[in-house]
Amino acid sequence: MTYIQLSYGDLVLPALLVVMDGALSLVLRLKLEKQLAIASVRMVLQLVLVGYVLTFLFAAVSLLWTAVAASIMVLFASREIVARQKRRLPGIWSYGLGAGCTLLAAGTVTTFALLTELRPDPWYHPRYALPLLGMILGNTMTGISLGLDVLTNSLVRERAAVEACLALGGTRYQALLPVIRDALRSGFMPIMNSMAAIGLVSLPGMMTGQIIAGVEPIDAVKYQLLIMFLIAGGTGLGTLAAVLGGAHLLTDHRHRLRLDRIAADGPG
């Protein structure tokens, strides 16, 4: 397998495209240049850093270090989930629910794939485990944050409807079902859209990467299919657990709606 190697110098020209965006923003007074600059610098630093970290991990092939890296990824994912919520769950649950469901879904699905299909030696080899986890994590995180956001917002908005059902002797599950349905639909929508558009509209990054690296397209497709099934499975599992868990937290054993447990609008 051969592919064209890049030097850092080769990146200068493409980077000028972003500089051009920034210049246009300045000229047209779009006020996006500061955000763009911060995002670009973050991206460069994070990616270069992760490149070195992965180099180290691939050399070490240690279960401990791989697990540490995976936990850090899960922590950042749950931080991202909390940051995207307009309304937050109480106390420890604001992080706990997101982190728990992300860990549950992405962890289970990644481990499942490593142990049953890919079977690298050793099974936790970071060359397979971490990219796999990263892809599943990114999508699961999106599903969970969308699902929880719709759940909490709809419960606040649909409070009268939910309480009408409760007052008429409905159980908390019956009363919340329309809202739960909406939340799950929103959580699943991105992955369902990308499954429908994949290959026709978009060529997924991992498959493109493998093709550039010299892998036969049809082999790259098989890998991509595996990843898509894992992503769909992980997102489904994680979003379902998070939305049902959230619904449970925002009601109580006497089947009351407990919006008092939602913290006021979070920052952003």
Added chain:
Amino acid sequence: MLTVSGLKRLHISVSFDLQDGECVVLQGPSGVGKTLLLRAIADLDPNEGTVKHDGTLREAMPAPAWRKRVTYLAAEPGWWSDTVQEHFMGWGDAIPLVTRLGLPDDCGPWPIQRLSTGERQRLGLARALMLRSPVLLLDEPTSALDPASAAGVESLIAERISNGTSVIWSTHDDAQARRVGSRIFTMGPDGRIEENGR
């Protein structure tokens, strides 16, 4: 019989008994906590105190079973589906009640969005009455109705009362209070109720 003793919710602290077939009117200025009290009796908000129906503690049964016995009806009832009939367990059985409240018998497929506040209030009442609960907690059930519709609601509830249903009826209308209530409770800003004869 509904027994409420030492019910506490925020500033509210209340004890009273409600006999079968009795209608008690709950009055007091807006914001004094009438709605909070009714919601607490239906166990829709966390609260303390002993509330029994026919000697059975509400904690002795699942909350949904309690609310089928002691049913709270909000002044502005909520709707969880798109059309009227989706909110009724058996729409066919509800039609006589709905027409009695002055709505046409073909209003089942109507979208909720299109209903006026008064139509919503009457349909919400019909929906709650379908449960045939022994205790009704009515929160300003005629606040959005014209006098004729309000009279229709009063006579319908009066029928239920004569059949043994107990009612707590909150209202700002003094004349209505004297018409429907056998006792009048006035709630004060201190969260206590005072009984006035009619």
